């Protein structure tokens with residue numbers, strides 16, 4: 001049992017029973033009540049009386065712009081309570097109950113989920129793919145409330161939602177870390193990675209002062225020290241070892257995420273009269289990073305099928321394809337290719 005194999009990890013997520021429906025643009029009119037600059041300035045003055053008038057004005061303008069930006073973000077919204085929304089709107093109530101009917105899913109039965117999540121980064125129809133993922137696995141974290149029109153009618157209901165931009169950011173981050181992990185493990189041909197090892201390795205800059213940086217476009221991020229006689233840093237890697245630097249970078253990224261998105265538990269077991277060690281994610285996003293951690297650490301061995309690009313848990317170390325079908329299809333494709341070459 002998967003659960004047994006990872007004794008330290010319990011990864012369960014709550015998924016809405018009826019799924020989440022469309023990605024909707026939340027327009028200014030139907031969104032939150034947005035105050036004007038004067039009101040916002042008065043409010044700021046109330047909570048920060050020491051604020052100078054010019055500063056208060058500037059801050060108020062910034063806040064208002066921020067509200068609008070947030071309201072214009074497109075969101076995945078829940079349809080669970082659509083019936084309730086209509087009923088409550090009829091009854092003249094503005095708010096929905098915060099909880100939606102949900103069920104529990106065991107993530108340890110789906111050990112490649114973080115890979116599937118990262119693969120959303122290169123989906124042609126990304127919005128539809130994100131929606132499908134959300135319908136299967138639920139919210140990434142805790143959804144916030146959005147107003148939305150119901151059935152295009154005048155009824156406006158309060159729904160639980162998560163912004164599309166937030167999903168896209170998280171997908172990009174996961175894809176970036178896994179791409180880096182693939183580089184560290186010399187898996188340059190995975191669908192996420194597809195890179196030239198040497199070129200990729202040159203993204204790490206080894207400075208004369210003993211520091212190594214990762215470059216990304218115009219930005220540069222400190223990764224570790226390769227020479228640190230004064231003991232300035234917690235991160236050390238051997239000189240000119242780009243793979244070690246990549247591994248160190250991946251560890252840092254996972255460390256931050258797992259620290260904030262997971263929680264340690266020590267629940268009492270009535271059967272053995274002893275506490276049990278459990279590390280559990282707080283959310284789906286936490287669970288995805290826990291899976292990423294298990295893969296990086298080698299507790300979880302995954303492979304990508306070269307034929308269908310699906311990630312899977314290989315049964316043996318020499319398993320190449322995800323299924324017999326894929327092995328057969330790949331063989332047929334090879335034979336066809338050979339025949340075409342011969343004919344030409």
Ligand SMILES: [Zn+2]
Pocket residue numbers: 305306307308309310321322323326
């Ligand atoms: Zn396959």
